[in-house]
Amino acid sequence: MTVGLFIPCYVNQLYPQAAIATLELLQKLNVDVVYPSKQTCCGQPMANSGFEHLTQKCNDLFIENFASFDYIVAPSASCVLHVKDHLHAPENEQLAVSVRSKVYELVEFLTDILKVEKLNARFPHKVGIHQSCHGLRGLHLAQMSELNAAPFSKPAHLLHMVQDLELVSLERPDECCGFGGTFCIAEEAVSVKMGKDRVNDHIKNGAEYITSPDLSCLMHMEGILHRKRSKVKVVHIAQILNSTR
Amino acid sequence: MTTREKILAAVLQNQSPKNPLPDISQFKGYKENAVKTYMETFDSIGGKAFLVEDMNATKTLIRENFDITQRMVTTLPELEDIANLISPTVDPHTFQDVEVAIIQAHLAVAENGAVWLTEQVMGHRILPYICQHLAVVVEANSIVPTLHEAYAQIGEGQYGFGGFIGGPSKTADIEQALVLGAHGPITMTVFVIQPLPISDNLTT
Amino acid sequence: MKPNGTKDHAALAEDFIKDEERVNWHDGSLWWIRQKRDKAAKNIPEWEELREAASQIKSNVISNLHEYLLQFEANLQKNGITVHWADSAQEHNEIVYSILKAKGFTEMVKSKSMLTEECQLNEYLAERGIDVINSDLGEYIQQIDNEPPSHIVLPCIHKRKEEIGELFHEHLGTEKGLSDPTLLTRVARKHLRNIFMTRRAALTGVNFAVAETGEYVVCTNEGNADMGAHLSEVQIASMGIEKIIPQKKHLGVFLRLLARSATGQPITIYSSHFKKPRKGQEMHMILVDAGRSRQLGRADFRDSLKCIKCGACMNTCPVYRKSGGLSYHNTISGPIGAILAPNLDMKRHADLPFASTLCGSCSNVCPVKINIHDQLYKWRQEIVKEGYAANTKALGMKAMSWTLSSPGSYTAAGKAGRWVLKNIPIAINNKLNPWYKGRDMPDGPKESFSEWYEKNKDDKS
Numbered sequence: 071m072t073v074g075l076f077i078p079c080y081v082n083q084l085y086p087q088a089a090i091a092t093l094e095l096l097q098k099l100n101v102d103v104v105y106p107s108k109q110t111c112c113g114q115p116m117a118n119s120g121f122e123h124l125t126q127k128c129n130d131l132f133i134e135n136f137a138s139f140d141y142i143v144a145p146s147a148s149c150v151l152h153v154k155d156h157l158h159a160p161e162n163e164q165l166a167v168s169v170r171s172k173v174y175e176l177v178e179f180l181t182d183i184l185k186v187e188k189l190n191a192r193f194p195h196k197v198g199i200h201q202s203c204h205g206l207r208g209l210h211l212a213q214m215s216e217l218n219a220a221p222f223s224k225p226a227h228l229l230h231m232v233q234d235l236e237l238v239s240l241e242r243p244d245e246c247c248g249f250g251g252t253f254c255i256a257e258e259a260v261s262v263k264m265g266k267d268r269v270n271d272h273i274k275n276g277a278e279y280i281t282s283p284d285l286s287c288l289m290h291m292e293g294i295l296h297r298k299r300s301k302v303k304v305v306h307i308a309q310i311l312n313s314t315r
Numbered sequence: 316m317t318t319r320e321k322i323l324a325a326v327l328q329n330q331s332p333k334n335p336l337p338d339i340s341q342f343k344g345y346k347e348n349a350v351k352t353y354m355e356t357f358d359s360i361g362g363k364a365f366l367v368e369d370m371n372a373t374k375t376l377i378r379e380n381f382d383i384t385q386r387m388v389t390t391l392p393e394l395e396d397i398a399n400l401i402s403p404t405v406d407p408h409t410f411q412d413v414e415v416a417i418i419q420a421h422l423a424v425a426e427n428g429a430v431w432l433t434e435q436v437m438g439h440r441i442l443p444y445i446c447q448h449l450a451v452v453v454e455a456n457s458i459v460p461t462l463h464e465a466y467a468q469i470g471e472g473q474y475g476f477g478g479f480i481g482g483p484s485k486t487a488d489i490e491q492a493l494v495l496g497a498h499g500p501i502t503m504t505v506f507v508i509q510p511l512p513i514s515d516n517l518t519t
Numbered sequence: 520m521k522p523n524g525t526k527d528h529a530a531l532a533e534d535f536i537k538d539e540e541r542v543n544w545h546d547g548s549l550w551w552i553r554q555k556r557d558k559a560a561k562n563i564p565e566w567e568e569l570r571e572a573a574s575q576i577k578s579n580v581i582s583n584l585h586e587y588l589l590q591f592e593a594n595l596q597k598n599g600i601t602v603h604w605a606d607s608a609q610e611h612n613e614i615v616y617s618i619l620k621a622k623g624f625t626e627m628v629k630s631k632s633m634l635t636e637e638c639q640l641n642e643y644l645a646e647r648g649i650d651v652i653n654s655d656l657g658e659y660i661q662q663i664d665n666e667p668p669s670h671i672v673l674p675c676i677h678k679r680k681e682e683i684g685e686l687f688h689e690h691l692g693t694e695k696g697l698s699d700p701t702l703l704t705r706v707a708r709k710h711l712r713n714i715f716m717t718r719r720a721a722l723t724g725v726n727f728a729v730a731e732t733g734e735y736v737v738c739t740n741e742g743n744a745d746m747g748a749h750l751s752e753v754q755i756a757s758m759g760i761e762k763i764i765p766q767k768k769h770l771g772v773f774l775r776l777l778a779r780s781a782t783g784q785p786i787t788i789y790s791s792h793f794k795k796p797r798k799g800q801e802m803h804m805i806l807v808d809a810g811r812s813r814q815l816g817r818a819d820f821r822d823s824l825k826c827i828k829c830g831a832c833m834n835t836c837p838v839y840r841k842s843g844g845l846s847y848h849n850t851i852s853g854p855i856g857a858i859l860a861p862n863l864d865m866k867r868h869a870d871l872p873f874a875s876t877l878c879g880s881c882s883n884v885c886p887v888k889i890n891i892h893d894q895l896y897k898w899r900q901e902i903v904k905e906g907y908a909a910n911t912k913a914l915g916m917k918a919m920s921w922t923l924s925s926p927g928s929y930t931a932a933g934k935a936g937r938w939v940l941k942n943i944p945i946a947i948n949n950k951l952n953p954w955y956k957g958r959d960m961p962d963g964p965k966e967s968f969s970e971w972y973e974k975n976k977d978d979k980s
Contacts, residue, residue, distance in 0.1 A: 081968065082967050086964050086966065123904070203878035203880075207882075218561050218564075218567055250876030253876050255954060256529060256873055257529045258957070260838055260842050262956065263841045292959075321606055322812060329815040334581075336575070336765060337575040337576060339771070360785065408716055424786075428785060444742045444749060462775055466767060472732075479789070481784075481788050484741055486657075489675075489683055491548050497740065497743070
């Protein structure tokens with residue numbers, strides 16, 4: 071099994087440590103991982119702003135980089151969902167369908183494909199999970215609070231395998247943080263207010279770290295935590311699962 | 316082209332490819348405990364429910380629970396001695412000072428606490444809405460589990476007006492603070508009539 | 520109505536958010552309703568199946584609307600109700616006016632109807648000397664404050680009780696400082712009872728119209744629709760043509776969903792089935808298109824016509840909760856408003872589909888399973904294609920900066936990396952960038968992952 075490592079543009083540039091943790095974690099689990107160096111952006115920022123019609127070159131490049139792998143794995147739920155929902159190839163749609171079907175967010179790859187039941191990880195901290203909306207409602211990484219359906223949580227399932235980690239419970243376990251891509255700029259006031267309220271839920275319930283399968287949400291919440299000089303930190307779930315300290 | 320023709324033509328042209336109606340026959344509730352569920356539900360929505368054995372017991376409770384010196388009206392001949400029988404032909408505006416109206420429902424729904432009334436049992440369409448306090452009598456064996464059974468029983472219905480009423484009139488428009496008695500009745504009381512089982516009578 | 524000027528959603532939301540204490544309270548009130556909705560939904564084991572059935576019934580309606588309208592019309596007429604058709608808001612208002620004028624009435628009482636708000640009926644009639652009073656308490660409060668409803672179920676949810684007390688003091692002569700909700704409601708009850716007693720014409724909206732029987736159902740908690748209708752000589756109902764349901768038994772599905780989704784109640788207090796006029800009374804039904812048949816023709820958006828106006832999508836929407844309904848500058852606010860409004864006027868409402876993080880909670884609470892967040896995404900594509908993106912200041916300036924640099928420049932990783940740094944909002948190191956107003960930027964790493972990988976890949980494989 072060879073996995074193509076898809077590291078979204080902003081992760082590559084701003085959160086390399088999350089990408090490194092993803093790579094290392096997969097390798098620890100004996101997965102053969104390759105990082106195609108010519109990858110760039112999945113096109114989501116444009117598509118969510120109404121410019122999906124300009125994303126074909128992103129799609130073409132994505133397919134070129136990743137079509138040959140058995141699986142494509144990324145530490146970003148939002149980008150994975152975009153690829154799953156919107157990657158097309160008018161010249162060869164079959165190829166796009168095949169690529170869409172094998173792209174996985176890291177958590178779902180670990181739970182659904184590798185079926186990880188044991189991790190050699192330790193993270194002695196109180197942690198709050200931020201359910202990225204795209205991870206939750208798009209990729210179904212956990213049960214959605216709106217539905218009358220049995221609960222489950224893939225991120226929590228993995229975090230429970232981490233030694234000395236304590237999960238905190240939140241008042242609103244799956245409320246949006248307000249990042250929303252270009253929304254964070256176009257609707258700055260609402261975005262910041264949503265972010266403040268979200269981090270306050272974690273702070274109030276004693277979290278030392280906020281973790282998520284989505285770095286874009288964490289980037290937004292980190293910006294807010296930092297501005298309010300909070301000691302609470304954000305950390306991508308890959309870094310916790312890869313942690314041995 | 317008239318407006319009607321224009322709208323209908325646009326609708327015909329734009330409607331989606333045909334989608335079949337789903338089968339909704341799987342939706343039904345359980346008859347067991349319907350009376351108990353009804354009583355609990357009705358209490359939970361701000362109403363007051365009494366389980367009584369007959370009309371006489373109902374009458375006693377009405378005397379105890381309402382100010383019978385005020386204007387009391389009913390459509391039930393059995394209650395003629397405590398309330399005035401109403402005539403369906405009078406002007407609806409004349410009911411504005413009714414304190415208590417007592418009427419009988421066709422059926423009640425356990426799951427949501429509502430009773431079903433048509434204008435025939437209301438006496439007048441306005442009555443259950445304009446009175447200060449509404450009292451409804453319902454037979455225990457006419458309580459159905461859910462709305463699905465209710466509509467099955469109602470069928471097409473020979474009425475010009477009918478309604479479900481599930482509790483006193485309420486509003487929470489001001490800061491989500493619940494206030495009973497927005498425009499309609501301030502209280503609603505339901506008397507569920509359940510005659511004592513014959514076997515009980517024999518054993519006691 | 521108070522003018523909203525030309526501000527877009529982002530600007531109006533920013534104004535609303537300035538009063539943070541109010542936002543917290545508004546957010547908390549609506550979240551509480553969302554929690555009541557969850558509890559009610561979880562009490563029904565077959566909840567998700569009911570949603571699916573409701574959605575399928577509405578799919579059937581939007582594929583047979585022509586036939587159902589004809590059937591409904593024939594049954595209305597058989598029941599003795601006069602049927603009118605209106606293609607536009609203007610035509611709707613003219614019909615109401617002509618009915619009242621024929622009777623010589625100069626006053627009317629109206630229960631809650633978002634359609635007549637959309638048509639601006641009150642303003643139209645006022646210009647012609649007809650006084651209309653909204654009888655739903657929340658709508659009445661909004662009317663005396665000369666402001667549109669901010670929520671379809673809870674019209675004045677954005678107002679504090681002290682503000683309502685002040686309005687009552689000014690308009691109903693209550694003592695200054697009175698703000699107790701029960702006492703204020705009692706005052707309104709007394710005042711509006713007098714209105715009901717004296718109005719000879721009453722207008723109601725319609726929640727469900729049954730094609731099979733020609734009856735229509737109006738749901739309220741206050742009983743105001745019934746008070747108006749049963750005391751009137753002329754009863755008028757206005758409904759959008761999408762409100763049809765095929766058969767009476769389908770009411771069982773919709774009435775189980777409606778109030779639970781809206782407020783967490785098992786059913787609205789009053790679910791009134793109007794079929795025939797009372798003796799001596801006239802009944803009129805106005806069937807209104809006003810853009811609905813056009814929306815029906817938009818394959819991506821026609822499912823928005825399934826909406827039963829429960830307001831659940833507003834209560835769950837974090838953007839709605841933090842920005843207030845009036846920031847949507849449209850009769851129907853919130854997520855559902857944002858997918859209905861562009862059909863009415865794409866240019867004017869170009870900002871609304873962008874007033875969302877696409878979190879998807881709206882689609883999950885929707886009792887008829889409208890894919891609201893997918894439609895928001897699709898409207899964004901339409902609006903950009905039609906050239907209206909530039910109309911929303913925020914989007915024009917800011918989102919474009921992401922996209923102006925054509926993805927065509929993605930030919931090499933190096934270039935693309937620079938593109939990201941140049942265009943990602945947080946990376947624009949400029950104090951004018953809105954990111955910095957309330958947030959800091961991440962500490963830049965020494966090297967990107969790709970640079971690290973280039974150096975370390977040989978040890979790593």
